[in-house]
Amino acid sequence: MAVTDDAILRVREMIMSGELKPGDRLPREADLADRLGLSRNSLREAVRALSLVRVLDVRQGDGTYVSSLRAGELLGALSFVLDLHRSEESVLEMLEVRRILEPAATANAALSVSEEDIEELRKLCDATEQAGSVEELVEYDLQFHRRIVTAAGNNYLAQLMDTLAGPTVRVRIWRGISQGGAVDRTVAEHRAIVDALEARQPDLARSWATVHVAGVEQWLRDLG
Template structure:
């Protein structure tokens, strides 16, 4: 299991044991890492991950607090990080998305207009290296949702929106753990838009396959590394 996962498990145990409750302030990073027998770097990554999924609230100049969510919800939110690599269904969802979304993108090509293309470009330009992981994932959902909607098939759109919603947490975790995730995502989005702009459905479809497959391959690799 990855060291960050171990740190998250140990914080989870503190909540289960009653050492931490909603609203409580965590001990200082140095003290916490020493008491749990973990490095400060792994503890820092764990805190960052738990902040993204709203288990912890990091207040600059004040400290890190457990959020006000009830214990059951806190534990459910934490569980997905550790259990992600054991859940084959997430990989299966990505596999289905890889089959359907490129086809939807190809269908959407025929419905593109200059205004739509410009809007997609503006969506991409609103994100940069300073954008938070949450901001990047929000952009990713909006970008793909806009294209899929233009496929003109309401059943396909609804199905893909459901698939996309169930893969959000994996995409957040990729953003936290993979270097250059923002730059890579934006470059792939730009390539898809340019293919749509010239009306090349086959190219847009192929680029979408590569884009969706990248997340699937990362998740598979991360899962295997976590199990090692």
């Protein structure tokens, strides 16, 4: 194991054990390196790596702190990685992950969705139907799916799905441009999902969400 990797594991263990909690300031570099039996250089590299994935927050002139460790912060690094992988194969794999996770989230949402959520989802369906551009269509579509996953009540899942949505935006835009009737199909599938949510039917909501996400995935596969 590389020295820097070992240093990362040591710091991670301190966080996982609760010795270092969100918001805590790390001991001075020299003290921490001595305590962990590490060189200051290897500890410095570990801190730099953990700050890149937002586990640690390096504040110039103040010290290094454990971040809040909130899902949104930690998944920000994943968003950066996904943005670097925009090949057709990579996007297909991201869509496959969506097809696995989003129907489950939609089924959960059917058990906890509020009347306010339903009303907002129907407004988004109407807005999508009246969208004046493909870009507007994509934005309303993103809002629609975000609202449903948020209603499922799992913050980590909501953040993950939001992160996965970014790299697929380009696919959705090209789908709208290339396929006739894309708006009609999108709205019809959205309304079917909302109907299932309002009826509190998790299995039906899951099925419609699967059909909806799988449609984009299959279109890209056929295109290739």
